[in-house]
Amino acid sequence: MNRLILKYGYPITVAILAVLAWVTYRIFTTGGSDHATFIVVAVLVWGIGTFLFLYLWPMMTYSAFKRAIVRYGFDGSPIPINTMYAVPRLASPAEPNSSLLGTGTDNLLYIGGWLDLAKGPLVLHVPDMGDRYYSVQFTDPSDGTNFAYVGKRTTGTEVGDYLVCGPGWQGKVAQGMSQIISPHHSVLVMGRVLVESDSDLATAYALAKQIQLTPLPQWQPKH
Amino acid sequence: MAHILITLNNAHVVQAIIIGAVLAFLTANVIMNAVMKAMTTTVNGWSITLKCGQPGNSLLQKAACARILPAVNGVQEAAYWTTTVDNAGRALNGQHTYILHFTAGQIPPNAAFWSLTLTDVAGYMVKNPIDRSSVGSRSGLVPNADNSIDIYLQHVAPAGHEPNWLPVPAGNFKLMLRAYLPGRAVLDGTYHVPPIMKVQ
Secondary structure, eight states: OHHHHHHHHHHHHHHHHHHHHHHHHHHHHSTTOOHHHHHHHHHHHHHHHHHHHHHHHHHHHHHHHHHHHHHTTTTSSOOOTTOOEEOSSOOOTTSOTTOGGGGSOTTEEEEEEEEEGGGOOEEEEEOOOTTOOEEEEEEETTTTEEEEEEETTTTOSSOEEEEEEOTTOOOOOOTTOEEEEOSSSEEEEEEEEEOOSGGGHHHHHHHHHTOEEEEGGGOOOOO | OHHHHHHHHHHTHHHHHHHHHHHHHHHHHHHHHHHHHHHEEEETTEEEESOTTOTTOOHHHHHHHHHHSTTOOOTTTEEEEEESBOTTSOBOBTTSOEEEEEOTTOSOOEEEEEEEEEEOTTSOBOOOTTOOOEEETTTTOOOOTTSOEEEEEESSOOTTOGGGEEEOOSSBOEEEEEEEEEOHHHHTTOOOOOOEEEOO
């Protein structure tokens, strides 16, 4: 569906506009209609609706992401809230048309998850990446801003635990743990782990799988 | 009550709401595309936007980014260039052959990796005989004697240059160049990707 809209956006738009023009023409050529009310209502809905679509677009987009992640995951198996899922294979033309993976790069393994911090903070564990490029991106789904990164650029490639908490959480951060404060309880998390070559895929996947979330009460320091 | 219903019916209010809503949807999309265009820099046919995902974007910029590049990396993490045209602005099409020539030192500066991925115009990878959808820093490209790099974009294998071949589909296609952990020249806008040259 998405692919059809991307490919045939213009003809679809022209067809819709033609139908609307025909409906409008019929209304205006039919006697006894209240044309002024028709125009006022249409223009009001048009103006207010345009603003609402623009204002709500990020929220609509990311709630679709949430639905996709929680219901279908990346490859058909749902990803429960507050867990991370690593896709075991690289992007390729074999991906189904609906899969976002088909639009990615075949240099990276993708990891994804949706957080709900209302029930308390989570601990993000990352393994020792041994200088390998990786990143974990934290996106605010209300407006699409990336408010934090864990990864080679920002925190290095050593093993680590990061406390991810929602707004207003009051508590003590364990020693040696960095804190990531999310502006809202909902968070979209996207991870990327570099695959050096075909023969490196298994190693990269083993590392990607270790990027995991644990609710704070169940978390035990591993090192 | 009946009077109101008759008035609504005579004024075709339901149709007016549907028409207004559809126009609002289309207008919002036109605005988001225009805003994205304003946020995008295009040099040599390659387009890049540096602002998506960053803090401090306006309502319109946030909408445009969510529409066109949802959940994209900030540019400090990764830079993405796309093109659908050659050096003369003609649509890239698999009936022609093209070369992307990086002079020595002209590959996108980066501290992680770079790659050039070929997709259909909607952005999805395309099946091809050698199962190769991208070339880049980790694909074993063979440089020329002067350390420049030629990437061959064509339907049939370039004799003697197979490692530098990116197979193209029969119809129109799109290219995306990625540089992860891009260098300063990318972030400050001084780096430019060379154009896709059509081979005559």
